[in-house]
Amino acid sequence: MHIPDGYLSPSTCITLGVAMAPVWAVAAKRVKTALKSRIVPLMAIGAAFSFIIMMYNIPIPDGTTAHAVGGGLLAIVLGPWASLICITIALAIQALLFGDGGIWTFTVNCFNMAFLLPFTAYWTYRLIAANSEPISPRRWIGAAVGGYLGINVAALATAIELGIQPLLFHAPNGSALYCPYPLSLAVPAMMLAHISIAGPLEGVVTGMVVRYFQSHDASILDSHFLFAAPAESGFGFGRYRKLLWGLGVLAALSPLGLLAKGTAWGEWSAEEVGKLVGYVPAGLAQLTDSWSHTLFPDYSLSGTEPGFWGAAAVYVLCAAIGVGIILFMTYLLSRFQTVEQER
Template identity: 50%
Template sequence: MRAAPGVGEDIMHIPDGYLSPQTSAVFGVAMLPLWWQAARRVKKVVKSRYVPLVALGAAFSFVVMMFNIPIPDGTTAHAVGGGLIAILLGPWAACIAVSIALLIQALFFGDGGILAFPANAFNMAVVLPFVAYGVYRLLTRNTALTSGRRVWAGAVGAYVGLNMSALATAIEFGIQPDLFHKADGTPLYAPFHLSQAIPAMMFAHLIIAGFVEGVLTAGVVAYLQRANVPLLRINAPEVPLTEAEVRRKPVNPLRAALVALGITAVISPLGLLAPGGAFGEDTPEDLDLAKYHLSAVPEGLAKYTDFWGNTLLPGYGDGSWWQYILSALIGVVVVAAVVFGTTWLIGKVRGGEREAEDLDSPPVSAAAAAPQS
């Protein structure tokens, strides 16, 4: 059972019932090859010693998404952190990290639907990091790692990425009434048309959430330029380090990240202060039927809204600060564990593939292996 709007809810997690099963299936089919490619690329790009950073990135994304930000129209929104992870570790690593964070949110806390998980992953784990990283790379060509351009490029990339993610979500909402309705035109799932969904989603993210995502990303990039330049080079190995950057003793990234993550988890109840509900997250009994010219709750929405009822702490608890912190700590531990387990599994699968390739390859004779004169 999902929490009442405004308690641990936000504007970008699509709950079950608002998308048709057909729409969810399409996104599921689309995400499978993307997750597979992400697993392959992460193994190549992110070396094993950086796996803890992927885990920290996923945990950071999980906690950041718990901070609900009040919007002037009475709804809420949140940052994601996907652009930051993409800049530091690459968009494929961000795809894995944010997907895992979203999955744990849905399974354990009912934040976003299980059926809608592939769509949520597409919006926040694919569109956001890839757009953010693309804009960042475009704006930082031929610049040093400590260039001020990288700071504002990170901000711009994250801002654009989050808003493109919000636009994708709005379109997914907005096409439901036109594609899935009864003979008399009554929507079966989300009752919001494009003319309603796009303004509502984009207003929140263009004026508030996008700036928060941008400032968050720029702040971390600026900090790393002073504290740990080599960390910025993980995903930019072609950029040489200056002599001064090589001599500078870096701050331990894991220690700094753990401290920041702990502080963020402890202050996460600040997200409870955001008043109001969120667009597209109303439970069936709270849906304003008159606003959308409905005589009853859409049949599909009523049918699938409680598809997953096994959440540990629905809506991150009962609204008390201690349950919110408990949810954050549980989420951080579980997300990190799943990341380590996933990367271990990827390593085992990739290792098996390499062994199979070696077995399938014909033996090379000593003569053939000798260098030719």
């Protein structure tokens, strides 16, 4: 489910980064209040645990193996906020150290796997398990359903993020600039795999580990209340009312962007500026006139226009020389480093 860099536009990554920032801040504050000086060792352990169990190969009925995410499990033993931090760190190490998942798409991966997944799993588990005894079957059933739903919600979000790319970003000739699959393909493809295979696997694994806890050390299933919302604040939504309002407004506004017919903000052409402001700033007019050497105005690489291949060859040649100069400069810098070090 890790989305690598390159599949999503930078703007999508930034948008979800903005959405995640307050969530991370709230999580850090809550966990710090609950754990005090324990936060560093316990979160580190949780993150390492989350990283390692993602590597376990789990046999599936057809004889091959698959990996589970384990986010739901972590949410059940640590509570959703702490598991948000642990999974974020596990994802950061995967991205920085082992190149799994991207650097810019880190925010998106966190939104799906560190936020949506554990929270869905946790609240489903709480809903089913309620106040039952730690050894009650409702616990493992809740865990299994939570694991199943958690991964499916995360998969749906991933599919939507990928699916809106061809809608929003494409070249004038219609070729997609990022992920090419529209919602009508991305959502069914992702969901089919997750509803039928990855979801049940995650559910079975989460449920079975909880059953292991029940038979070996059921107290683990109680400890999460340490990290959960303080009882008096209920679901704890009250204090985040402003944040929720903000997110709600953002969510309501975002589809408007799809409906709006205008150009992206700040990317107006000179005529559009003229229409918007009533006049064309002199500097802009001058710039527009001087910037007329666009090689392929409509990007119609049909090759029928006279002189097309000539122009293309000149462009490639210029680019090659340019890159050659940049490479040479890079080389000079590395030589300069040597001189600098010897000094």
